[in-house]
Amino acid sequence: MRKYEVMYIIRPDIEQEAVQATVEKFQNIINNGGEITKHDVMGKRRLAYEINKFRDGHYVLVNFDANNDVVAELDRVMKISDEIIRYMIVKDVA
Numbered sequence: 001m002r003k004y005e006v007m008y009i010i011r012p013d014i015e016q017e018a019v020q021a022t023v024e025k026f027q028n029i030i031n032n033g034g035e036i037t038k039h040d041v042m043g044k045r046r047l048a049y050e051i052n053k054f055r056d057g058h059y060v061l062v063n064f065d066a067n068n069d070v071v072a073e074l075d076r077v078m079k080i081s082d083e084i085i086r087y088m089i090v091k092d093v094a
Helices: 016-031 070-081
Strands: 002-010 036-050 053-065 084-091
Touching: 002 016, 002 036, 002 070, 016 036, 016 053, 016 070, 053 084, 070 084
Parallel strands: none
Antiparallel strands: 002 053, 002 084, 036 053
């Protein structure tokens, strides 16, 4: 298993319960074959530039250990999720 880091931004116009549900959905995907080492919900912050007419977003940072299948599934679900406006999955080299 390799170390990965994912940061994703959730749309600012959804309810707090929906934000929690989205975070839990992605935690369940990672835990289904991987292990979360650090999870940080950074809260609502201003974006550096406008994305899809949004100026703010809920930032979430997750460090985890997983194999390629878990990362591929996480990438697939994040692509089709309407709640996510941006995300990035990278290998953690630290």
